[in-house]
Amino acid sequence: MNRRSGSGAVSSPRTGIIGGGAAGLATAILLAREGHSVDLFEKNSELGGRIGVFESEGFRFDTGPSWYLMPEVFEHFFALAGTSAEAELDLRMLDPGYTVFSPPGPVDESTGAPGRTRELTIPQGRSRVRAIFESVERGTGGSLDDYLVSAEHTKELALAHFLYNPFTSPRSLLHRDILSGLPKLVRLMGTSLAGFAESSFNDPVLRQILQYPAIFLGTDPRRAPAIYHLMSTLDLAQGVSYPMGGFHTIIDALVQLAERSGVRLHTGADVTHIDTGPVGRGRTRRRVTGLNWTDEDGRAHTHSADVVVSAADLHHTETKLLSPEDQSFPERSWTSVTSGPGAVLVFLGIEGELEALPHHSLFFTEDWAANFDAIFGSRQKIPSPASIYVCRPSATDPTVAPPGHENLFLLIPVPADAGLGAGGDDGGGDPRIETAADRAIDQIARWADIPDLRRRIRVRRTQGPTDFAEGFNSWLGGMLGPAHTLRQSAMFRWQNASKTVDGLFYAGATTTPGVGVPMCLISAELVLKRLRGDSSPGPLPIPAP
Incomplete structure (x- = not known):
């Protein structure tokens, strides 16, 4: 896309990007390399969005994603940007990948000894994972082989035909691989992930291991279509990596690439409205003309643009930044949308070592x-007891905690409800948030046999759904965005271009292809495809150097 000046000379399209998270930065990089003149506007003082970071008393905490999965997506994006993941990140494969802790058994009545916790450690390497499954439930090694073969095939099909597909041409779905696999795809879409896992495995923990990736997708495994069993090949077959220095090093790499590509980055720049005008005389359709924003001092500014890409929350973009006549998804349309979960996040600096916990638990x-009824059901509440994710990055990375100390990140899935409250420092958050944090700390101490965990806390900070709503304009205070139910996935999810405004595009977790850092990178490529008029379903070819 090029724009002609009054003299007839071709000039670069003026492009404004709203949001400086992974999707906004990735889109800015690709469009700048495409020849656009790009300005990016981030309302917060730091870039990164949900991939945040803060430091306190020698501890450095990632405040967002912590699982590095789908490395081929990262590698493809960096290649499009003229570099590589190897050049930009220091990745370490984790072994073990993670450990699953189950509730302690009953107290021994004869001795009074507390019941033991069941621990199941998932190692790195498919053959070793197979051996673990076989040791837990005899005969499941072959079942796991079949499950992972199906998962790998489905993942490759998704990468080639769905995840990078802008869904602008029906012909993109007529490939022989899709048509020949249609009966299986229909079965997978008509079966829940929970049902699919339970059909092959009886042990409850093995079933949980195959179902928990639904949380990465922001949904209940009983409502996620079984096509998402593809997620199991990511952790059980490919393995889990970690970028040394923390996940914010991904943002650091994207920022450097954006700057090298000529992107102008504006922080403390809160976009308040997307401006539009009519397309030609007498026509009802509108097109983007620019955006309005305020700086940190409250001064108002106008930025003219031929293209606007909002990588902000889609609900916020549609209902707050656009005039009613420009909205493709007005407020009334969101009543039927299923949100992903909210979260209580807990950041703990711990004195002494915690060898009972691996990098991921x-x-x-x-x-x-x-648990899932409490989060997604009709009578929502903070679960108690809750299923909890714990990250101990200091198990791998000595730079995230002072010597002899540990860094812990706790994630407690809760309902997406901004009214649940905000977090704070040293127990100073809203009562429901701090109570959930206290319960989680005590649960980890009991299940992992760390009885003095609470006494060893030196730094404590919490974050709740209100923080997500205020910090990221997140719909309902959700952690991830709309859930990946069947009717909110692939071609049924919100697409990357406005239905009513020419020149307005969307990127990020709340649009296609969905939640997670890899999906945010793909969404940037989908915007580029739409601007090019490219309807191809797979990743773009890498330009020759």
Whole structure:
């Protein structure tokens, strides 16, 4: 896309990007390399969005994603940007990948000794994972092989035909691989992830291991279509990596690439409105003309643009930044949308070592259904006990905590409800948030046999759904965005271009292809495809150097 000046000379399209998270930065990089004149506007004082970071008393905490999965997506994006993941990141493969902790058994009545916690460690390497499954439930090694072969095939099909597909041409779905696999795809879309896992495995913990990736997708495994069993090939077959220095090093790499590409980055720049005008005389359709924003001092500014890409929350973009006549998804349309979960995040600086915890731990409650009912059901509440994710990056990275100390990140999935409250420092958050944090700390201490965990806390900060709503304009205070139910996935999800405004595009977790850092990178490529008029379903070819 080029724009002609009054003299007839071709000039670069003026492009404004709203939001400086992974999707906004990635889109800015690709469009700048495409020849656009790009300005990016981030309302917060730091770039990164949900991939945040803060430091306190020698501890450095990532405040967002912590699982590095789908490395081929990162590698492809960096190649499009003229570099590589190897050049930009220092990645370490984790072994073990993670440990699952289950509730302690009953107290021994004869001795009074507390019941032991069941721990199941998932190593790195498919053959070793197979051996673990076989040791837990005899005969499941072959079942796991079949499950992972299906997961790998489905992942490759998704990468080639769905995740990078802008869905602008029906012909993109007529490939022989899709048509030949249609009966299986229909079965997978008509079966829940929970049902699919339970059909092959009886042990409750093995079932949980195959179902928990639904949380990465922001949904209940009983409502996620079984096509998402592809997620199991990511952690059980490919393995889990970690970028040394923390996840914010991904943002650091994107910022440097954006600057090298000529992107102008504006922080403390809160976009308040997307401006539009009519397309030609007498026509009802509108097109983007620019955006309005305020700086940190409250001064108002106008930025003219031929293209605007909002990588902000889609609900916020549609209902707050656009005039009613320009909205493709007005407020009334959101009543039927299923949100992903909210979260209580807890950041702990711990004195002394915590060898009982690996880099990643999952604390799964026994009553799995009750946990998801509390988060997604009709009578929502903070689960108690809760299934908890714990990250101990200091197990791998000595730079994130002072010597002899540990860094812990706790994630407690809760309902997406901004009214639940905000977090704070040293127990100073809203009562419901701090109570959830206290319960989680005590649960980890009991299940992992760390009885003095609470006494060893030197730094404590919490974050709740209100923080997500205020910090990221997140719809309902959700952690991830709309859930990946069947009707909110792939071609049924919100697409990357406005239905009513020419020149307005969307990127990020709340649009296609969905939640997670890899999906945010792909969404940037989908915007580029739409601007090019490219309807191809797979990744773009890498330009020759």
